[in-house]
Amino acid sequence: MDGNFFLIMLLMATLLGLVVVALVGPSPEKARKRRVAMIRGRHSDSAEALLEARMRKAISNRSTAIETKMLVSLIPNPENLTQRIRMTGKKWTLSQYMTTSAFIFLGLAGLLMLRGFPPLMALMVGLAAGLALPHWWVGRLINKRITQFNAKFPDALELLTRGLRSGLPIAETLGIVSSEVPGPVGEEFKLITERIKIGRSMEQALQETADRLGTPEFQFFVITLAIQRETGGNLAETLSNLATVLRQRAQMKLKIRAMSSESKASAYIIGALPFLVFGMICYINFNYMEPFFTPDPAGLFGLSLMQVVGIGGFCWMGIGAFIMAQMVNFEI
Known part of the structure; x- marks a missing residue:
């Protein structure tokens, strides 16, 4: 009983420490002073100020690299996990994901030990829940967002078709879709237009979005644009046919689900x-x-x-x- 009590107290203390670390952020006053110092160093003409600014930038880059190495060492496949988190459309980080997993693990393990479960079994069940529940929740958010995207994507294609038939260029019609279509479709097309504005080619911007979404519907759209740019043809008619095919595909999925x-x-x-x-x-x-x-x-x-x-x-x-x-x- 003493060993179980000590283990429960250790788990509760660790959980409390994680809560403190998660909720207590950096000092706003220190952050303000650091930003002011960086601005002064950037706009100062003295050599000492420039050297100090460069050293401060190097230290900040070094700390970021150290944190990245720690995350890589703790997570088996950080690239795949980062890709899954990005597919949810949420601005989450790997550290937040790991903190959530630790909360679930410690909380469930402590609850089971308080109910009289053996410590080893409580730890194993808590570990399984800490690994499985966040993974399941991220997968659920991904499926929900992809479903919302596929539901509005044919409307976006029809809007593109109307814009092209009215004489607008493809880049401008992409911007219209980003502002007119709500939900994940508008968000993704807005990212595409922003990448094009900063110098990316349209193929690169579209392919990055296709890799993040991982849906065959958007991949069809990317392939259609790539083929049309190489061979020519009526792009508006092609996109109209693609919108019809995607609607029929969605209807067939709904019939199978029903x-x-x-x-x-x-x-x-x-x-x-x-x-x-x-x-x-x-x-x-x-x-x-x-x-x-x-x-x-x-x-x-x-x-x-x-x-x-x-x-x-x-x-x-x-x-x-x-x-x-x-x-x-x-x-x-």
Whole structure:
């Protein structure tokens, strides 16, 4: 009991420290003085002021590089995670993502230990939740934003078509779309126009957006513009046909979702019910479920018969869920 109490106190202290670090930012007065010093050094003519400004810039770049190295060492694939965070459209950072994961891990582990769970099991469950829940939430935001983008993208293509038929250049029509179409479509087209204004070519700006979105609908649009710029032709007619194809594609997806919604709901309920009941029983009366977590040295690989049956059932349920997911997954 003393060891568990000490571990719980350590987790609570770590969680409190993370809260303090997350909520207590840098001093506004120090930040103001630093900005004033940087402005003075930038506009001063003395050699000492210029040298001090260069040293301050080098130190700031060095600290940023050190922080980046620390993030790279803590995250297995920081580039992929950064790409996923950008796909959400939120201005989140890797440090905020890691802090959220640490909050979930420490909070859930401490709660489970307070309920009488073994420390090792509480730490493993907290670690799994800390890694899985932020990943799931980011994926949910990505899917939601892509769905919103695909719903408004045909309207943007039709607006482009009307602008081209009225005699406007493609760059100006992109700016009109960024201001007229709300939601993720307007945001992405605004970024495209801003990149073009700072010197990027249209192909580069469009391809960067296509890589961030990762949707075949926008990739079709990029390929259409690239082919038209090389071969020529009526771009307005091509974009009009593309808008029609994308609308038909969206309608087919909705039909498939409607036809498979009942089967998906049944699969979700049946698949999640055993785990929900198991978790609720463990939370309400862990002593009743304690034999399930007790190893048996004489069993297979040190596992008891209940554990072997549970692992087998979990594997078979996973195989069944995978097969059902593939049966209702259609490529359009």
